[in-house]
Amino acid sequence: MEFGTYLWTTFAAFVILATFSFLYKDNPFYKFAEHLVVGVSAGYFVIILWHNGLVPNLFHRLADGDWYLLWMNSSKPWYIIPAILGVLMWTRFSKKYSWVSRWPLAVYIGVGTGLAIPLEMSNRVNKQLYAAMAEIDWSNFWGSRFLDVSAGYSDIIIFVGAIAALIYFFFSKAHTGVFGGVATFGIWILMIGFGASFGYTVMARISLFINRIQYMDNYWVQTAFDTSNPNFHAGFQILFWLLVAVLILYIVREIMAHLKTKAQQG
Amino acid sequence: MRRQLPLALVFIFGVFMIVQYFVPHEYSEWVYEFLLDWITIIGIFALALGIYSLTHVSMGKIRNRTPNWQYAIVTMLGLFVMIYFGFTARTGDSWGLYFVALVALTLGISSLTWGAVETQASRRKIGFAAGLGLLAVFVLVAVFDPSWKFYFYTSEGLQSAMFRNFFDYIMIPIQSTMFSLLAFFIASAAYRAFRARNILATLLLASALIVMLRFNPFLGPVGEYIAQTANWLLNVPNLAAKRAIVIGIGLGIVATALKVILGIERGYMGRG
Numbered sequence: 286m287e288f289g290t291y292l293w294t295t296f297a298a299f300v301i302l303a304t305f306s307f308l309y310k311d312n313p314f315y316k317f318a319e320h321l322v323v324g325v326s327a328g329y330f331v332i333i334l335w336h337n338g339l340v341p342n343l344f345h346r347l348a349d350g351d352w353y354l355l356w357m358n359s360s361k362p363w364y365i366i367p368a369i370l371g372v373l374m375w376t377r378f379s380k381k382y383s384w385v386s387r388w389p390l391a392v393y394i395g396v397g398t399g400l401a402i403p404l405e406m407s408n409r410v411n412k413q414l415y416a417a418m419a420e421i422d423w424s425n426f427w428g429s430r431f432l433d434v435s436a437g438y439s440d441i442i443i444f445v446g447a448i449a450a451l452i453y454f455f456f457s458k459a460h461t462g463v464f465g466g467v468a469t470f471g472i473w474i475l476m477i478g479f480g481a482s483f484g485y486t487v488m489a490r491i492s493l494f495i496n497r498i499q500y501m502d503n504y505w506v507q508t509a510f511d512t513s514n515p516n517f518h519a520g521f522q523i524l525f526w527l528l529v530a531v532l533i534l535y536i537v538r539e540i541m542a543h544l545k546t547k548a549q550q551g
Numbered sequence: 552m553r554r555q556l557p558l559a560l561v562f563i564f565g566v567f568m569i570v571q572y573f574v575p576h577e578y579s580e581w582v583y584e585f586l587l588d589w590i591t592i593i594g595i596f597a598l599a600l601g602i603y604s605l606t607h608v609s610m611g612k613i614r615n616r617t618p619n620w621q622y623a624i625v626t627m628l629g630l631f632v633m634i635y636f637g638f639t640a641r642t643g644d645s646w647g648l649y650f651v652a653l654v655a656l657t658l659g660i661s662s663l664t665w666g667a668v669e670t671q672a673s674r675r676k677i678g679f680a681a682g683l684g685l686l687a688v689f690v691l692v693a694v695f696d697p698s699w700k701f702y703f704y705t706s707e708g709l710q711s712a713m714f715r716n717f718f719d720y721i722m723i724p725i726q727s728t729m730f731s732l733l734a735f736f737i738a739s740a741a742y743r744a745f746r747a748r749n750i751l752a753t754l755l756l757a758s759a760l761i762v763m764l765r766f767n768p769f770l771g772p773v774g775e776y777i778a779q780t781a782n783w784l785l786n787v788p789n790l791a792a793k794r795a796i797v798i799g800i801g802l803g804i805v806a807t808a809l810k811v812i813l814g815i816e817r818g819y820m821g822r823g
Contacts, residue, residue, distance in 0.1 A: 293720040300721060304728035308735055320622040322725040324629025325717055327605055331598065331630075332637030332714070336706040338595045342588050344704065367589040371596025378603070384553045387820050389593050391557035392564055394819055396590045398808035399568025405808075409801030413794050431776060432783035439787045446791025447798075454799055471795070473754055478792025480755040481784045484762030487741070490734035497731050500724070 295524045298505040417447050446474040558814045565812035614668040638701050640711035647698025652689050659685030758784050
């Protein structure tokens with residue numbers, strides 16, 4: 286590992302700690318990390334969309350034309366149309382002509398919505414309906430073990446539960462009688478589903494937290510403090526203690542400010 | 552022209568895209584792919600609006616010295632430095648004057664910005680003069696330093712060391728840490744929200760607890776049953792609930808899309 290990589294790893298460790306410092310309260314270190322990631326992410330997407338979007342989709346297609354002929358002699362000159370529409374989006378900068386930006390927006394929304402209707406019906410609604418109508422496994426109705434996912438009764442719960450949950454969202458008929466009973470079963474299924482999704486999300490976040498701690502341990506602490514490690518570098522220690530000094534100074538300043546406020550109040 | 556033409560465009564393109572889905576002809580597919588390229592290109596041009604907005608807001612904060620304006624400088628530096636690294640790459644192993652050019656460019660733009668927002672005439676002159684001087688240094692280095700160059704038309708910038716370092720050691724760690732912070736906030740939210748007040752809240756609480764205890768190593772022989780129950784909850788009742796919700800979302804999207812195509816929903820046009 287080169288010293289440059291040490292430096293980057295240390296900076297990554299610093300921004301991780303700075304972000305975690307929000308658990309105490311909003312502070313300058315967190316604000317620094319937060320504003321940095323906003324700028325860097327925006328810059329990253331500019332570059333990605335330029336190199337992977339604009340260059341292959343537009344520039345390469347007009348590349349064999351001449352700019353002084355407005356690329357009309359290229360092999361795909363019609364690609365100048367989306368470019369012009371894209372530029373028209375920038376009329377938003379003008380108060381007088383901002384209405385022109387509705388034209389490219391209308392094309393974008395027209396294509397997007399027109400595309401969404403068959404695709405959503407096919408990919409969400411129809412696929413889920415096909416899956417819901419899968420054959421129930423009667424030969425393995427009670428399953429081979431405790432709460433067997435592949436058992437027949439699980440298939441029935443999935444089928445009935447999905448219909449009951451859909452009925453719960455059907456508000457054109459009062460939820461009374463048998464209909465109300467099915468709707469109540471639907472909300473039970475929904476609540477169990479929401480609880481399971483919530484628990485799953487919490488565990489996913491915990492996994493990310495563990496991953497961050499492992500990153501700090503594997504890539505930073507072990508190379509920074511283990512002098513027997515061939516990658517150990519004295520500069521790393523200096524950087525670490527500098528960071529610690531900055532953190533201590535900040536905490537001392539916070540305590541002093543707190544004491545000063547208390548003294549003024551009391 | 553201001554309202555009717557956009558409505559007509561949405562209708563024509565919307566109906567065309569629905570119809571072409573059911574026409575398996577090569578012309579139809581050609582137009583389909585062409586229009587997909589259109590919306591990709593228009594979307595990328597629209598990104599410039601977002602970048603302008605970010606720059607405008609940040610510059611406004613710096614100009615007006617609003618609270619925490621210093622952090623707007625960090626945002627701007629992150630943005631422009633990342634763009635610079637994305638368009639440049641080394642030609643060999645040496646860095647040459649790569650970072651000198653970066654510093655000259657950054658300070659040059661900063662000086663010009665300072666000159667533009669400064670109210671005193673003498674300071675404005677200094678800002679503009681320093682900015683132009685530093686930009687001239689940048690241009691000279693960019694032209695005469697052979698160790699690096701700009702790549703606008705090919706994607707060498709994406710593979711450049713600095714671009715990757717900014718991605719690997721700044722963007723990914725901060726974003727991952729921000730997501731992992733949610734573990735704590737989601738836990739405190741659960742503590743406040745999860746009260747077994749009625750049967751529905753109890754079902755929510757019980758299924759969440761079982762799923763969260765799934766990987767707990769301290770439960771001994773009960774752990775296996777907890778794991779199986781959690782697996783069943785995720786794959787059976789959760790699947791039923793998700794299926795109903797996904798069908799609802801799909802129908803909702805189709806209904807909203809139809810409203811947009813038919814001109815009933817016009818919120819995208821804004822006012823005026």
